[in-house]
Amino acid sequence: MVRMLRPFTRAVTYTRWLHLSMAIVWPSLWLFIDEAWWTVGTATVLLGLAGLVPAMRVVEGFQARLLLTGHRDGGESAEIVVTPSATWGDRGRMVVWLQTRLFLGALVSHLGVQLLLLTVDLVSTALGGGRAGGAWLPVEGRHWWHAVLAPFSLVLAAAVVVGSGHLITRIALRLLGPSPAERMAALEERTEQLLERTRIARELHDSIGHALTVAVVQAGAARAAGDPAFTDRALAAIEETGRAALEDLERVLGVLRESQKPVSGRPTLADADRLLESARASGAKVEAEVTGPVDTVPGPVSREGYRILQEALTNVLRHAGAVPAQVRVQVTGDTLVLAIRNPLTAPVSGPGRGSGLRGIRERAALLGGHARTGPDEGDWQVHVELPLS
The missing domain is CATH 3.30.565.10 (Histidine kinase-like ATPase, C-terminal domain)
Structure with missing residues (x-):
């Protein structure tokens, strides 16, 4: 049990979640301006163009070091490059990184929110109340045993937070790490x-x-x-x-x-x-x-x-x-x-x-x-x- 709870005592667990959530902040602003289907497409194109800018690797590298590795000296932090893209291969990897961060951030953020809403619905219906709006998975009826299921959805949400943090860190080491020429x-x-x-x-x-x-x-x-x-x-x-x-x-x-x-x-x-x-x-x-x-x-x-x-x-x-x-x-x-x-x-x-x-x-x-x-x-x-x- 102590081993399972240990990740939640580390600040890097929450900064990784913040790193994923930040990826969808500015694309989400388009929803308040225009609800057209091309919102995600526009974000994808703009991020692709941004990845071609050499300085973008510096910005993303420092951000990844700070939020994904805790900016520790050596180890994973040293594996993330903070120099401008020097070749088209570096720019291509940066484009892939930005697209991956956008879609993984959107997926994980929505999944985390839905699991929290599901937990609230299970607890609410177990106490005889109504369902909250916006949940993908409907909870039918008002049964006391819903309270037994609530911890499982909460544990699954916690697993999503920890697992997605490890996943985005591994991807960052792969896409933001040094190229073969730099190695x-x-x-x-x-x-x-x-x-x-x-x-x-x-x-x-x-x-x-x-x-x-x-x-x-x-x-x-x-x-x-x-x-x-x-x-x-x-x-x-x-x-x-x-x-x-x-x-x-x-x-x-x-x-x-x-x-x-x-x-x-x-x-x-x-x-x-x-x-x-x-x-x-x-x-x-x-x-x-x-x-x-x-x-x-x-x-x-x-x-x-x-x-x-x-x-x-x-x-x-x-x-x-x-x-x-x-x-x-x-x-x-x-x-x-x-x-x-x-x-x-x-x-x-x-x-x-x-x-x-x-x-x-x-x-x-x-x-x-x-x-x-x-x-x-x-x-x-x-x-x-x-x-x-």
């Missing part, structure tokens, strides 16, 4: 957002991980050296790397705070010298060879190339320490080649399972290139080829 656009936008969040997570991992690795290596080397001059250089390297990491962190957090903010200021391969000097200051003997017009590398490829180089050098410092490392950055034809090699300090098998190496391979794959990581003739290698087009 595809929303899906693409969501995909872009997820890719952006993944990219940001990778950047934080690469930048902060590199800074912490440099700081740990430099601090350990300074303590072991016991040389004030070396300690000063180590502190300077820690300061520079930490400042760069803070800049990266501030930029990424700015993008998260303002989703529409354009991504700018990200380092590119033109800033690779900063990475190489940081690795050298940490004790690694880095030999770099840069050939080709690095400055002409397209922005996305150059930025991702910088992150790949950063992660590769971080792995050298983290796992091998102060060892000789060879870095080759080559731009040839329509390909960017990044090759980093360093001696293995311990036996390793496989391409490596760390999140940093996995990120290198994923970055390369997203740009249409490929990456090889793993042992090679006694060295550890990271070899990446990225297309420039």
Whole structure:
């Protein structure tokens, strides 16, 4: 019983009924002006023309959100579009919606009124009174058992109110919801957002991980050296790397705070010298060879190339320490080649399972290139080829 009465404790039940009743208000006004048979036809034609107006979807969408879903954030409310009709398909669905709302509203409103009149007639005749005028179903005689039937017609009227509200809401989600093209656009936008969040997570991992690795290596080397001059250089390297990491962190957090903010200021391969000097200051003997017009590398490829180089050098410092490392950055034809090699300090098998190496391979794959990581003739290698087009 409580479950059956629960819909009548929700405001949306009555706002849905109001939404259906409003559909026949202005067509009903024609009955006071002219009782001709073309009243309904005139309303149908005018509503059909109104549905072709792009702004009508905005009006109906807001009204449906407010009255049919209670204007709740997310859920059904989010499924109803409140933007102007962009295609003839959208206009056609709006015409169908307005016609459906008109005829369903007329049917449900008249049925609800008739059931209430029937309830009144049953109660009145059971008490020995007369029938009210306007009822479709006549109640003959004056019998006491009419009072027993009265609750059934009242329950049926309540069922019409609740059921028609659910029905018009389902129809609204179908006809006022996004078109297939709009759903595809929303899906693409969501995909872009997820890719952006993944990219940001990778950047934080690469930048902060590199800074912490440099700081740990430099601090350990300074303590072991016991040389004030070396300690000063180590502190300077820690300061520079930490400042760069803070800049990266501030930029990424700015993008998260303002989703529409354009991504700018990200380092590119033109800033690779900063990475190489940081690795050298940490004790690694880095030999770099840069050939080709690095400055002409397209922005996305150059930025991702910088992150790949950063992660590769971080792995050298983290796992091998102060060892000789060879870095080759080559731009040839329509390909960017990044090759980093360093001696293995311990036996390793496989391409490596760390999140940093996995990120290198994923970055390369997203740009249409490929990456090889793993042992090679006694060295550890990271070899990446990225297309420039």
